[in-house]
Each structure stands twice: as structure tokens, then as C-alpha cells.
Amino acid sequence: MSTNKLDISLAQELEVLKQEGRAKAPERIIEQYLPPKGEKGPRYKLVGSDNEFIRLNSNSYLSLSNHTELAAAADKATHKFGVGPGAVRFIDGTFIHHDQLEKRVARFVEKPAAKIFNSAYTSNCGLAHTISNNKTHWIGDQLNHNSIIRAMRISNIPSVNKGIFKHNDMADLKRCLEEVVPGMDRVVVIFDGIFSMRGDYAPIHEINAICKAYDSKFKDGVIIVVDDSHGMGAYGETGRGTAEFCKAVPDIVIGTFGKAFGVNGGFIAASTTLVEAIRQKADTYIYTNPLSVADCAAAIKAIDICDSDEGLALLKNLKERTTQFRQGLERLGKESIPGPHPVVPLMVRDTGKTHDLVKYLFDHGVLVVGLTFPVVPKGDETIRFQINASHTSADIEYVIELLNHFE
Ligand SMILES: Cc1ncc(COP(=O)(O)O)c(C=O)c1O
Structure with missing residues (x-):
């Protein structure tokens, strides 16, 4: 007995997912956490890359994971x-x-x-x-x-x-x-x-x-x-x-x-x-x-x-960085969905452009999530940015500048 026959059927199912654009990309592997230093918030190193990355795709909004x-x-x-x-x-x-x-x-x-x-x-x-x-x-x-x-x-x-x-x-x-x-x-x-x-x-x-x-x-x-x-x-x-x-x-x-x-x-x-x-x-x-x-x-x-003063200070920084990022997008004339939450979507409304922008940001040391059809309806293609309390003002400006120079 083996899973050989099952594997053949599963491989066909995986191929269908790929054809339909629903297959997940290979997982990136974080191999190092670099604590904040000077004007820079935390950075991450990935297996197979020399870059140091800012994570703008983490749900750790208060940045407590490394506390x-x-x-x-x-x-x-x-x-x-x-x-x-x-x-x-x-x-x-x-x-x-x-x-x-x-x-x-x-x-x-x-x-x-x-x-x-x-x-x-x-x-x-x-x-x-x-x-x-x-x-x-x-x-x-x-x-x-x-x-x-x-x-x-x-x-x-x-x-x-x-x-x-x-x-x-x-x-x-x-x-x-x-x-x-x-x-x-x-x-x-x-x-x-x-x-x-x-x-x-x-x-x-x-x-x-x-x-x-x-x-x-x-x-x-x-x-x-x-x-x-x-x-x-x-x-x-x-x-x-x-x-x-x-x-x-x-x-x-x-x-x-x-x-x-x-x-x-x-x-x-x-x-x-x-x-x-x-x-x-x-x-x-x-x-x-x-x-x-x-x-x-x-x-x-x-x-x-x-629930402490430290938490309130983290929340304050989170709100300020989120506002800074949203205002930066506005300055560039980019479309988003309004609201004060640190999930900030950038509406790209084009699949190819979404993939290109995710890659461009990756090549410049920024991790984000691109959402394309069928995860979102056609025309609603989006890049999801997530602000965390440990992002610095310089980090946010860096990302806004990158977006400004993306053709
Ligand atoms: C509304 C909602 N519920 C549940 C979850 C899952 O959370 P957990 O990772 O704790 O299972 C998520 C995470 O994405 C979510 O957005």
C-alpha cells in the first residue's frame, strides 16, 4: 500500500488550483528577527535573500510578539x-x-x-x-x-x-x-x-x-x-x-x-x-x-x-503611524477604504499591476499581501498594508516614497 494513486489525483487537483489562480505561492521563511535600531523599526531576514525586510503584513498590531x-x-x-x-x-x-x-x-x-x-x-x-x-x-x-x-x-x-x-x-x-x-x-x-x-x-x-x-x-x-x-x-x-x-x-x-x-x-x-x-x-x-x-x-x-500606560502609548503610536500612512496614500492620490484601523488597503484594481507592485516592494525590502481574483472580485484587486506600533515614522515615509516612484 502507498499513497501513489492518491498523489496522482491530488496533483491533478493542485494543478486545477494553479490554473484557476487560487494556488498559494511557496511560503517564505523568516530566519532572523532584527530588533529596532535608530530610525528603523524591526527588520526580518528571509531564507534565500540578503535583504532586510519591513513587515507590513503582520497582524501583530501592537508589536508585542518580541516584547x-x-x-x-x-x-x-x-x-x-x-x-x-x-x-x-x-x-x-x-x-x-x-x-x-x-x-x-x-x-x-x-x-x-x-x-x-x-x-x-x-x-x-x-x-x-x-x-x-x-x-x-x-x-x-x-x-x-x-x-x-x-x-x-x-x-x-x-x-x-x-x-x-x-x-x-x-x-x-x-x-x-x-x-x-x-x-x-x-x-x-x-x-x-x-x-x-x-x-x-x-x-x-x-x-x-x-x-x-x-x-x-x-x-x-x-x-x-x-x-x-x-x-x-x-x-x-x-x-x-x-x-x-x-x-x-x-x-x-x-x-x-x-x-x-x-x-x-x-x-x-x-x-x-x-x-x-x-x-x-x-x-x-x-x-x-x-x-x-x-x-x-x-x-x-x-x-x-x-491595559497599561505602555499599551496606550503603543496604541497612540499605532494610530499616528496609520494616519501618517493613510495621509501619504492620499498625497499620492491613491485609492483606499477610509477608516482608522491599521489594515490599510490600497485599491490597485488590476491583477498584473498588483503582482508587479508586490514584487517591486519585495525587491525593496517590504513585505505586503496582494489580493487578486478569485480572493477578491475582479476589479477589486488590492494590496493590504498592515501598520504595527513598532513601525517608525521613517519606515512609513520609506514605503510611501517607494509607492511614489512605482511606475
Ligand atoms: C475574523 C477572524 N476570525 C478568526 C480569525 C482566525 O484567528 P486565529 O488565527 O486565532 O484562528 C481571523 C484571522 O484572520 C479573523 O480575521
Whole structure:
């Protein structure tokens, strides 16, 4: 027995992906991190290149991944408790750091309780599993992240129990609420806080107001869930995300420790009963090993920093660098999608030009992501820039100057 025959079939499938333009490029490998020096923010060295790169494609918005206190917290936890939990949570794989992180993140997002997962991806899957039954109707934004869409699929939610509204279109959300089939016990409205390809945000205050009018129609009400993976830590006056920015309170908050907090892992924050239901029912929580104590200790430290004067200073720098970059694009007459989030899309609107610009930036030591069809519709080809708190004013000016000279 071998996988020879399977390999032939898979090779054909891979060829189709290539032909359709959906195959991913080979992965670049980072081999060195160079700390900030003088006017320069951090740089990265890649295997096979002599260049030093600025990363404008990192979700580590507060630049905490290389923070010495996070590394020290991870080290200390590891030396005390080891590198792995040895079992899932309910079979004595729960360590003090898991419990502390759950309490810390719940306090940060101002919810009574939280459960942590290996990622936001598995958090979404766990939530769908926990609160879905055959009388649950789900409504989501058309541009929701893959993890939300996948969560619906693995929870076997039939299409009659699902509605999709046009991106950020409140009239269309109302249509979805009107179209809920009779006899449903609960409606769950779920959406990204920040849409990661565009940097725009969901108007949670408006969504809340619309949903409120329908709440009494259903036995368990209309439940509002925001997956604020890109907003948490990076958005709002104190980094509490899109809900803070919109001055609104969603019922359930999903987030990641793998972006602004610079670590790894995800969470669901909600009522104590809902969180206990997750512990009892969510397969992606129950049947998989938890985060390491190192991840948890680093994430606790990241939240502590985010919640301190140092965090506010990082957030301030992040906002200033984002504004500087956006103003630079404006000066050059480049098209973007407005908004204060550090995801700044440059609308190129041409596939060839997008590829050329990504390569030009790479050749000049700048890492960015180009989004072309079929990832985005034809005509919406984009380069996604992501600003981080450790980028310096000189770094941003350098990139703007590069864009100025691109033919
Ligand atoms: C809205 C949203 N949810 C979930 C994720 C996945 O986060 P994680 O890496 O923690 O699984 C992302 C990341 O891109 C995201 O944008």
C-alpha cells in the first residue's frame, strides 16, 4: 500500500488550483528577527535573500510578539510547569495559567466569563456547536471570515436556517430578520468586528438597535456575536476593540490572542452560563489539548500591557503611524477604504499591476499581501498594508516614497 494513486489525483487537483489562480505561492521563511535600531523599526531576514525586510503584513498590531516581558513570562511558566499540558482540559490538563487567562480576558472585554481555545478559528466552531439546535437561525455578514462560515458548515446548519446580509447593509440585515422561518427559538447574528481584507468595521451600535426590535419575537431572543479578532487590542480608545469604538455592547465576544496581543490562541467571552455550556458541549474545546502555559502566561502579560500606560502609548503610536500612512496614500492620490484601523488597503484594481507592485516592494525590502481574483472580485484587486506600533515614522515615509516612484 502507498499513497501513489492518491498523489496522482491530488496533483491533478493542485494543478486545477494553479490554473484557476487560487494556488498559494511557496511560503517564505523568516530566519532572523532584527530588533529596532535608530530610525528603523524591526527588520526580518528571509531564507534565500540578503535583504532586510519591513513587515507590513503582520497582524501583530501592537508589536508585542518580541516584547521581553512576554518572553520572560512564557519562560517562567515553562520552567515551572513544562512545555505541554499532557491532556485535554477536563482530564487534568487545566493549569493555573489557563484559569488566570480566562479571568483576565473576561475582565478586559467586560464580560462575566470567558473560555480559551487554541485559536479564534476553533472558538467560532465551538460556539456554533454549543448554541445551535434545529430551532436556531444564523444571520451573518456576506464578508464574514472563513472560520465563521466553516463553523456553520461543521455544525450542519441547514441553509433554511441561515441568512446572509450584504456587507454592512443594515436594510439587508432587516430583510434577513424578517425572513427567519416561523418556529425558530433563537436567532444569532454574527459578524467580524473588523473586516480583515478591507479594514472597515461593523456598526455594532446600529446592528444592536435593529436586532433589539426583533428580540421579543423569539423564545431565546436575538443574540449578537462579534468576532473581533482584528479589532481586539488594536481598535477603540483603550484597545477594547470595535465594540468600544462603536460604544456598543455585543452579547458574545470572540477574539484571538494571535494578532494585536502578539501570542496565540482564541477566546469566547459571554455570560457564565454560556461559558459553562461551551465547556460542556464545544468539541473544539473538549477534545483537543489546550494552549501551553507559555502561551497563556504571555497572553496574560500582553493584556496587562495593553491595559497599561505602555499599551496606550503603543496604541497612540499605532494610530499616528496609520494616519501618517493613510495621509501619504492620499498625497499620492491613491485609492483606499477610509477608516482608522491599521489594515490599510490600497485599491490597485488590476491583477498584473498588483503582482508587479508586490514584487517591486519585495525587491525593496517590504513585505505586503496582494489580493487578486478569485480572493477578491475582479476589479477589486488590492494590496493590504498592515501598520504595527513598532513601525517608525521613517519606515512609513520609506514605503510611501517607494509607492511614489512605482511606475
Ligand atoms: C475574523 C477572524 N476570525 C478568526 C480569525 C482566525 O484567528 P486565529 O488565527 O486565532 O484562528 C481571523 C484571522 O484572520 C479573523 O480575521
